[in-house]
Amino acid sequence: MAYENIIVETRGAVGLIRLNRPQALNALNSALLGDLNIALGAFDADGRIGAIVITGSEKAFAAGADIKEMQSLDFVDAYMEDFIGDWEKVPRIRKPIIAAVAGYALGGGCELAMMCDFIIAAKTAKFGQPEITLGVMPGMGGTQRLARFIGKAKAMDLCLTGRMMDADEAERCGLVARVVPSQDLLEEAIKAAEKIASFSQPVVMMTKETVNRAYETTLAEGLRFERRLFHSMFALEDQKEGMAAFTGKRTPSFKNR
Ligand code: CAA
Numbered sequence: 001m002a003y004e005n006i007i008v009e010t011r012g013a014v015g016l017i018r019l020n021r022p023q024a025l026n027a028l029n030s031a032l033l034g035d036l037n038i039a040l041g042a043f044d045a046d047g048r049i050g051a052i053v054i055t056g057s058e059k060a061f062a063a064g065a066d067i068k069e070m071q072s073l074d075f076v077d078a079y080m081e082d083f084i085g086d087w088e089k090v091p092r093i094r095k096p097i098i099a100a101v102a103g104y105a106l107g108g109g110c111e112l113a114m115m116c117d118f119i120i121a122a123k124t125a126k127f128g129q130p131e132i133t134l135g136v137m138p139g140m141g142g143t144q145r146l147a148r149f150i151g152k153a154k155a156m157d158l159c160l161t162g163r164m165m166d167a168d169e170a171e172r173c174g175l176v177a178r179v180v181p182s183q184d185l186l187e188e189a190i191k192a193a194e195k196i197a198s199f200s201q202p203v204v205m206m207t208k209e210t211v212n213r214a215y216e217t218t219l220a221e222g223l224r225f226e227r228r229l230f231h232s233m234f235a236l237e238d239q240k241e242g243m244a245a246f247t248g249k250r251t252p253s254f255k256n257r
Contacts, residue, residue, distance in 0.1 A: 001042070005032035008039045013050040013197035014190055015043035025063035026056045028108045033086055040093050047256070050197025050204065052093070053189045054116060055100035056109075058182065061125070064107030067134065087140050090115040094205050096196050100189035101125045102182055106164070111140035114149060117208055119175065120189045121167040122182040127175060128164035148215055150175050200238035201256040
């Protein structure tokens with residue numbers, strides 16, 4: 001499949017997607033979204049792929065939704081075509097996605113990073129929701145995910161002032177899982193993805209699903225969901241293999257069954 005706005009490759013069991021609109025700092029337009037959804041769907045369906053990394057360039061993960069595409073939009077068009085609604089397909093991908101962020105992750109760029117399962121940031125990363133400076137507000141989940149991930153105070157601060165947050169602040173407030181030197185970003189993200197891909201795929205996918213459940217339900221329901229899936233894991237050959245390998249002091253060989 002030839003893509004115009006992303007570069008797609010595989011590194012062993014890791015699917016790697018680079019956002020690639022350098023002339024627009026990887027601004028997220030409909031064409032890029034179309035490419036991204038096809039590539040993510042293909043990796044999700046490919047049994048050889050265990051985890052996915054999405055990255056941008058050194059200067060920008062993505063500087064937001066494409067302002068030039070949105071500029072002349074009117075309400076009826078936006079509503080009737082459910083403008084940007086297709087971004088909701090990204091968090092529905094069932095395999096883990098790591099966002100490897102260097103440079104700007106603004107507006108939709110920050111929102112895309114938050115749709116991934118965790119963010120590894122280069123020292124140069126800058127996160128923000130500057131939509132308010134354009135006369136709008138975040139529309140790809142920023143108000144909701146930021147509030148859940150980093151709390152009301154910081155979410156309000158970012159969404160209402162439009163200021164940027166550096167990588168260290170983003171790590172302190174829990175937006176980012178790890179901050180690494182810029183030159184190591186991709187390697188670290190791929191290493192983390194390879195580690196994930198080395199585990200039992202159904203267990204990895206159920207773990208992702210269960211952690212995400214924490215954001216969508218009550219604690220009691222979440223705990224019940226966790227316990228049910230935990231019980232179901234004893235039906236897996238991989239559970240027998242993982243525990244036999246531990247007691248036998250050897251490396252497990254998971255079969256994804
Ligand atoms: N959309 C479209 N084009 C963009 C863009 C965006 N979000 N961000 C940058 N670009 C384009 C610029 O227009 C410029 O193109 P030209 O060379 O054709 O003029 C090119 O990328 C390089 O950008 P700059 O010259 O501005 O680069 P800079 O280094 O001086 O500044 C920046 C970098 C601070 C990130 C600045 O580009 C900027 O502020 N970008 C916009 C950030 C923003 O407001 N994002 C939110 C978008 S709205 C949104 O995302 C809504 C939503 O939630 C759904």
